Amino acid sequence: MRGRIPKFAIPAKGDGRRLAPAASVPPEFIELTAVAITTHTSLQRGGAMAPAESRDLVRYAAAYNPVADELEAMAHFVRHSVTAALNKVGSDALATYALAQRLSKRPETADLLPHVEDMRRALGRTRKGKAKPAPAELEPEAEETTPASTTQKK
Numbered sequence: 001m002r003g004r005i006p007k008f009a010i011p012a013k014g015d016g017r018r019l020a021p022a023a024s025v026p027p028e029f030i031e032l033t034a035v036a037i038t039t040h041t042s043l044q045r046g047g048a049m050a051p052a053e054s055r056d057l058v059r060y061a062a063a064y065n066p067v068a069d070e071l072e073a074m075a076h077f078v079r080h081s082v083t084a085a086l087n088k089v090g091s092d093a094l095a096t097y098a099l100a101q102r103l104s105k106r107p108e109t110a111d112l113l114p115h116v117e118d119m120r121r122a123l124g125r126t127r128k129g130k131a132k133p134a135p136a137e138l139e140p141e142a143e144e145t146t147p148a149s150t151t152q153k154k
Contacts, residue, residue: 005067007060027058097123 034051
């Protein structure tokens with residue numbers, strides 16, 4: 001596809017900021033400078049762009065800017081399509097997982113339990129036990145609140 005777009009350029013790091021100021025000059029301004037260069041020889045400089053080349057680049061920008069917009073929209077739609085496909089297959093897999101979880105609890109389909117455990121691990125939903133506070137954390141609180149410890153301190 002790159003070969004089909006004339007003047008195709010891959011941006012280097014920092015190109016956006018470097019190119020933006022001059023690239024945002026209005027086309028009308030560019031046309032006025034081209035007319036001025038054509039009619040006044042004092043404005044013609046060596047190595048400067050010819051008015052015909054300026055006009056050609058403006059036409060190129062006008063023609064390919066909508067193409068870039070369409071490609072960006074297309075990329076967005078492709079990403080959405082990928083997400084929709086993954087949603088469809090993911091939803092189906094989660095429904096199968098939920099069914100397998102329920103069925104694995106029955107004696108006649110208990111052989112599904114290893115599959116359910118594998119699915120749970122692959123999904124990243126492992127059961128974690130409730131965190132129990134360390135015994136050292138309980139002891140200071142218990143000493144301060146017991147009536148025996150308050151009578152001994154007196």
